[in-house]
Amino acid sequence: MLSPEMPCDEVLRQQILDDNELVDTPADAYLDTLVRVVREVFGVKTVLISLIDHDRQWFKSRIGLEITETPRTISFCAHAILGTQPFIVEDTHNDLRFHDNPVVINNPQIRFYAGQPLLSEEGQPLGTLCMIDPEPRQLTAKQLRLFVDMAVLVEGYLKLRHVSAQTAKLREALSREQRKTMLDPLTQLWNRAGLNHFLLKQEQQADELGLHLGVLFCDLDHFKRINDQYGHAAGDQVLWETARRINAAVRPQDIVTRSGGEEFVVLLQVHDEQELLHIAERIRNTLSKEPIELDEQQLSLTISIGAALRTPSETPNEAMNRADQALYQAKGNGRNRVELAS
Numbered sequence: 001m002l003s004p005e006m007p008c009d010e011v012l013r014q015q016i017l018d019d020n021e022l023v024d025t026p027a028d029a030y031l032d033t034l035v036r037v038v039r040e041v042f043g044v045k046t047v048l049i050s051l052i053d054h055d056r057q058w059f060k061s062r063i064g065l066e067i068t069e070t071p072r073t074i075s076f077c078a079h080a081i082l083g084t085q086p087f088i089v090e091d092t093h094n095d096l097r098f099h100d101n102p103v104v105i106n107n108p109q110i111r112f113y114a115g116q117p118l119l120s121e122e123g124q125p126l127g128t129l130c131m132i133d134p135e136p137r138q139l140t141a142k143q144l145r146l147f148v149d150m151a152v153l154v155e156g157y158l159k160l161r162h163v164s165a166q167t168a169k170l171r172e173a174l175s176r177e178q179r180k181t182m183l184d185p186l187t188q189l190w191n192r193a194g195l196n197h198f199l200l201k202q203e204q205q206a207d208e209l210g211l212h213l214g215v216l217f218c219d220l221d222h223f224k225r226i227n228d229q230y231g232h233a234a235g236d237q238v239l240w241e242t243a244r245r246i247n248a249a250v251r252p253q254d255i256v257t258r259s260g261g262e263e264f265v266v267l268l269q270v271h272d273e274q275e276l277l278h279i280a281e282r283i284r285n286t287l288s289k290e291p292i293e294l295d296e297q298q299l300s301l302t303i304s305i306g307a308a309l310r311t312p313s314e315t316p317n318e319a320m321n322r323a324d325q326a327l328y329q330a331k332g333n334g335r336n337r338v339e340l341a342s
């Protein structure tokens with residue numbers, strides 16, 4: 001196996017990657033949509049947006065792969081960032097650089113790889129958009145152009161994101177080490193520690209903007225049956241897809257967290273109950289309208305939601321408790337429904 005070389009200006013590259021505040025950040029609905037589209041268009045098993053960090057590659061977005069990172073020494077993308085053109089390995093078994101790589105011999109048993117470097121504004125490669133398949137493949141010239149175009153879209157999005165006010169706000173609020181401890185590895189959403197952190201922030205910001213803190217407690221219905229019937233790994237895939245769908249149903253400024261198990265808490269700033277209920281219905285709908293596709297089967301799922309709008313006299317935690325109670329009611333009243341806390 002040939003381990004990747006270090007780019008000649010690695011120190012600068014790493015610094016720019018750090019400045020971009022991309023590594024160890026929560027899932028992004030737009031990038032998740034894009035990797036899904038690429039997978040559909042090319043019919044490959046896995047599509048990743050991989051960032052090459054000090055000694056690992058970390059996946060900012062992924063579909064068709066369960067892990068969140070691998071060591072840099074075995075990373076195909078770490079090879080891809082050494083050039084500017086697409087890096088293609090049509091069949092790893094015929095390639096001396098990769099045939100005995102652990103990710104070729106073991107899961108995900110890569111046979112085909114295509115990676116296009118993603119450059120920062122300064123022209124430094126941060127990582128790649130890449131496609132992986134367990135079967136050997138060739139891309140036509142037209143497909144190759146399309147793949148590069150997709151990478152241009154990712155690159156453009158990352159550049160815009162870098163300058164967005166939201167990133168600046170996040171940077172002020174949390175160091176990278178703090179962020180790392182607040183992410184749920186399965187869904188790449190904020191975990192319970194993240195929820196606690198953002199609860200007060202969202203409340204303060206809502207006050208400043210003359211809005212109200214809204215809380216949604218969302219809990220998959222009869223999730224235990226999925227685990228029992230299809231196994232824990234299928235359950236994990238369902239949780240991952242649920243996270244994607246909730247994230248896509250809310251607005252960029254809303255905070256989506258996985259507070260534990262199959263429960264997701266969303267923190268929002270809203271004008272009134274109507275607005276809160278409207279978003280809650282969107283989340284409920286996004287789960288029930290289409291089955292979740294696993295490798296072997298399609299699963300129809302629903303979600304119950306408890307909603308609470310913080311009143312001026314209560315603490316954010318009290319609003320959370322009321323949302324939790326409302327969720328309990330939603331379950332009791334037949335599930336697949338939204339209940340507003342009294």
Ligand SMILES: Nc1nc2c(ncn2[C@@H]2O[C@H](COP(=O)(O)OP(=O)(O)OP(=O)(O)O)[C@@H](O)[C@H]2O)c(=O)[nH]1
Binds near residue numbers: 186221225331
């Ligand atoms: N696959 C997987 N399962 C999990 C995870 N965390 C919790 N669970 C499972 O989630 C299930 C939750 O089950 P219950 O609390 O009984 O709820 P439910 O079956 O969804 O039923 P209702 O909420 O009443 O509709 C349990 O079987 C847990 O083992 C996880 O990270 N992965």
